[in-house]
Amino acid sequence: xxxxxxxxxxxxxxxxGGVDEHWAAAVHACxxxxxxxxxxxxxxALAETRRWFWxxxxxHRRERVHMLAAWTHIVEFALxxxxxxxxxxxxxxxxxxxxxxxQAMRLFPDTTASLAELRRRGVGLALVTNGDAGQQRxxxxxxxxxxxxDAIVIEGEFGAGKPEEAVYRHALASLGAVAREAWMAxxxxxxxxxxxxxxxxxxxxxxxAGQGLPDDSRVVPHRIVRSFGELLAARG
Numbered sequence: 001x002x003x004x005x006x007x008x009x010x011x012x013x014x015x016x017g018g019v020d021e022h023w024a025a026a027v028h029a030c031x032x033x034x035x036x037x038x039x040x041x042x043x044x045a046l047a048e049t050r051r052w053f054w055x056x057x058x059x060h061r062r063e064r065v066h067m068l069a070a071w072t073h074i075v076e077f078a079l080x081x082x083x084x085x086x087x088x089x090x091x092x093x094x095x096x097x098x099x100x101x102x103q104a105m106r107l108f109p110d111t112t113a114s115l116a117e118l119r120r121r122g123v124g125l126a127l128v129t130n131g132d133a134g135q136q137r138x139x140x141x142x143x144x145x146x147x148x149x150d151a152i153v154i155e156g157e158f159g160a161g162k163p164e165e166a167v168y169r170h171a172l173a174s175l176g177a178v179a180r181e182a183w184m185a186x187x188x189x190x191x192x193x194x195x196x197x198x199x200x201x202x203x204x205x206x207x208x209a210g211q212g213l214p215d216d217s218r219v220v221p222h223r224i225v226r227s228f229g230e231l232l233a234a235r236g
Contacts, residue, residue, distance in 0.1 A: 001123055003177035007186025008129035011206050012111045018104055026096035037084055045078040065156045067132040107143050110229035115148040124175040126151040130161040150175055163195035194219035
């Protein structure tokens with residue numbers, strides 16, 4: 001392995017942990033006691049709305065680069081399901097949720113040591129992440145990740161995101177690497193494994209939950225690991 005492209009959220013950073021609890025806490029913090037919106041009903045509506053909102057690929061691509069606005073839209077749609085006007089509640093819940101998520105996010109325990117060891121071995125490293133420029137850059141700086149990487153490609157800054165070929169090609173060029181000597185690692189089968197493989201990279205799927213490949217998966221990773229640190233044993 002001479003070069004490694006790495007995803008951020010749910011690969012190096014625990015992004016999804018506690019998300020349901022954070023939504024529930026934000027709703028209960030922002031809904032006035034005895035007010036027109038029942039917090040329990042709104043939490044339930046949010047669970048359905050979030051799945052619907054993010055399951056549409058085009059909406060996912062469009063909205064993920066403006067996450068606070070996306071979360072506000074999700075609350076607005078959930079309130080509409082309950083027959084309630086958004087008024088000022090939707091942005092209040094979205095802001096409260098965003099603050100809770102930011103405070104709770106942590107690097108996975110193996111992240112820092114693994115990145116340091118890869119640097120020691122002389123592996124060229126590029127961080128390749130989709131999403132909101134401000135939020136992704138904030139995560140990188142707050143958690144001290146920037147110094148480990150020779151290149152950082154953030155969708156909201158670069159103007160394109162995974163699985164567009166330009167993203168991986170730009171990361172490789174920034175490392176001075178070619179596809180056949182590079183790997184990409186991440187938790188998303190298509191964005192972090194399938195698309196890079198089609199360009200000639202090796203793909204490592206980080207399956208932290210140990211769920212295994214879906215039965216209908218058309219993507220076959222070169223490696224499946226339960227933690228980012230397991231990649232240190234990769235050979236290419």
